[in-house]
């Protein structure tokens with residue numbers, strides 16, 4: 001079992017002098033509500049390297065989505081600095097739009113446009129950027145193939161299964177070749193078997209595209225299966241409690257999940273979460 005568990009200290013770049021893809025320094029977020037101020041997250045330090053897959057886990061309400069939304073340019077932090085490729089993402093509460101174009105988002109619901117076909121949904125971000133029709137269709141077809149939707153390019157979202165819709169959403173997020181793929185419980189609404197298949201698909205896609213991923217999940221085995229590092233958060237306010245490196249070679253096979261080494265890691269993370277109660 002990996003032993004390089006760390007506490008919530010700033011994480012030193014693993015690659016030494018490499019510029020981290022994402023750097024989060026002392027980031028916090030408060031919400032002012034009718035019942036007072038909620039310190040949703042506080043003192044978050046995290047560096048993520050190119051090609052790294054980081055999973056965020058923790059109890060409901062510990063601030064996972066808040067962190068992801070701040071990284072994704074959807075919610076300004078109330079303190080601290082977030083940098084994408086060494087450039088501040090936020091300045092005076094405003095997001096740097098050039099940095100946001102490097103980000104790709106996948107949510108729990110695929111959020112496809114029902115009146116667009118699969119290919120048009122995948123190509124939409126390219127259309128919004130003014131990419132010509134021929135080029136964006138060629139790229140969208142390649143992405144449909146990458147996510148295993150060849151033959152369904154002309155289908156509409158209502159004609160797809162939940163897993164297929166999520167694959168289309170992943171393809172759409174990849175269409176702009178994001179530097180950072182941000183995924184918020186992307187498989188949370190899927191049944192266990194489909195989820196397992198999607199984990200394998202995602203692993204393959206991420207390896208093929210060398211994507212850097214921040215992945216929020218409630219599912220500890222899913223986090224351990226996919227991630228290079230699992231970041232465990234605790235609530236009130238949301239903080240990073242522990243960062244665990246997962247050293248299993250990639251690509252990982254589903255059988256890994258039956259090994260004692262895998263289950264030791266899952267158990268130790270589960271134990272940490274139980275201790276919070």
Ligand SMILES: Nc1ncnc2c1ncn2[C@@H]1O[C@H](COP(=O)(O)OP(=O)(O)OP(=O)(O)O)[C@@H](O)[C@H]1O
Pocket residue numbers: 031032033038039040058059060061062063064065066067218238
């Ligand atoms: N817009 C908002 N206004 C007020 N409070 C908010 C807002 N967004 C989040 N919060 C609060 O911030 C805290 C963290 O919420 P967040 O959604 O980030 O947690 P989470 O870990 O993603 O939860 P879950 O796993 O249930 O999705 C919670 O206490 C939540 O109530």
